[in-house]
Amino acid sequence: MKEIYVAATTTGGLEDQVSSVFGRAPTFTVVEVENGKILGASVMDNPFQNVAGGAGIRAAQLIAEKRPRAVFAGNFGPNVSEILAGIGIDMVPVSGITVRQAVEDYLAGKLEPFVPSQMPFGRGMGGRWGGFPGAGPAFPGSETEDVASLRERLSRLERELSEVKRKLAELKGGE
Incomplete structure (x- = not known):
């Protein structure tokens, strides 16, 4: 366990x-x-x-x-x-x-x-x-750093979402 x-x-x-x-x-x-x-x-x-x-x-x-x-x-x-x-x-x-x-x-x-x-x-x-x-x-910290950090996070999330969409399309294609 x-x-x-x-x-x-x-x-x-x-x-x-x-x-x-x-x-x-x-x-x-x-x-x-x-x-x-x-x-x-x-x-x-x-x-x-x-x-x-x-x-x-x-x-x-x-x-x-x-x-x-x-x-x-x-x-x-x-x-x-x-x-x-x-x-x-x-x-x-x-x-x-x-x-x-x-x-x-x-x-x-x-x-x-x-x-x-x-x-x-x-x-x-x-x-x-x-x-x-x-x-x-x-x-x-500065407001610029916070904005840069958020942009980096957004970019990472967009890449992650793209990967999830790709995997989902791959799984749907195999049905």
């Missing part, structure tokens, strides 16, 4: 929504899966949701100790992706659907993990490069 950790928006559980953020999600739904099926789920509070800095790194370290098959969230920062990818945990970018739907889609091959080289780089939600206490003052 393997576990999948899903960042959730509120109290967690299979019917909660997948959070758009990883490190500051209030809870993680721990979904037990085997042979392509959901066997059960439990909820783990995120003790790092409200820390001043380094929430993503700390949450990633906590989850990495559990060695799940995959972790789901809308976005993973570069430090989080380095920790999780470093030990072979799949990071699956998804949000706006229920935990149950996300896990079912993943098990059915409809959602694919990010390869770390595809991850956008930038600051975590804590606003610090490095994201840990003592990392120094918050990096003075």
Whole structure:
């Protein structure tokens, strides 16, 4: 049996929504899966949701100790992706659907993990490069950087959408 950790928006559980953020999600739904099926789920509070800095790194370290098959969230920062990818945990970018739907889609091959080289780089939600206490003052971001980051994300999502459309057309052609 393997576990999948899903960042959730509120109290967690299979019917909660997948959070758009990883490190500051209030809870993680721990979904037990085997042979392509959901066997059960439990909820783990995120003790790092409200820390001043380094929430993503700390949450990633906590989850990495559990060695799940995959972790789901809308976005993973570069430090989080380095920790999780470093030990072979799949990071699956998804949000706006229920935990149950996300896990079912993943098990059915409809959602694919990010390869770390595809991850956008930038600051975590804590606003610090490095994201840990003592990392120094918050990096003075600019509106131009935020726009560039959003454009990069849009470009990545457009490529991803194009790939999904291609796969869908390929599957429809085989019917």
